Amino acid sequence: MAPVGGSSEHDVVEKQVKEIIQDLYQVMVQIQTYGTAGVPTAGVLEQQMIDVSSSLQKIHASTSTVPSNQPKVKLPSIPPELFKYVDSGRNPDIYTREFVELTRRGNQLMKGKEEAFGSFRDVLAQEMVKGMPECKEDVRRILEETGGRGGLVDG
Known part of the structure; x- marks a missing residue:
């Protein structure tokens, strides 16, 4: 430590x-x-x-x-959960390993959600431009500000 x-x-x-x-x-x-x-x-x-x-x-x-x-x-x-874990006779290294695995799993879930919302954003932008061509510049600006590619609405 x-x-x-x-x-x-x-x-x-x-x-x-x-x-x-x-x-x-x-x-x-x-x-x-x-x-x-x-x-x-x-x-x-x-x-x-x-x-x-x-x-x-x-x-x-x-x-x-x-x-x-x-x-x-x-x-x-020290988290109270670790004290309980050790008091019940378990190895704190196992607690750490389980915590890291749980965090990794949560990070993967959040990454998947972020990618899904990004894909939804891009599809929504394309469909909005198809349905309302007059909003093309606004949609491009919003895409660029939210991490999307503004070039998606050009084609």
Whole structure:
């Protein structure tokens, strides 16, 4: 993924996110071994939760308040549909592939509609000139302004 905004601000946020992930991993380890090590782990678990809290506060502060001479770090927005997709245990790469295919299909449909309307425009222009020859110049001007070929009405 390409960095959003300045690379140094993005790197700081990325580092803070990595720290949060590490802190959460440490919490998971402490929870799994809670009381089984034979030593009191409540204090260690409490410290890990404090570390997670401070890491979250740090990343919130760095993405919300920025000195006036620097632009705010704009994190990429992730569509809610992608969160639902991943929460249901599916691969986000498949979501991206399906999205690209859906977009491609929609683009092909729109291109087909555009070509159909263009053909209709050209046929309508020819028939209008046949039926009302006095409007030939107006029809030619309209064809040229709408992307058609004005020469269609000459023959």
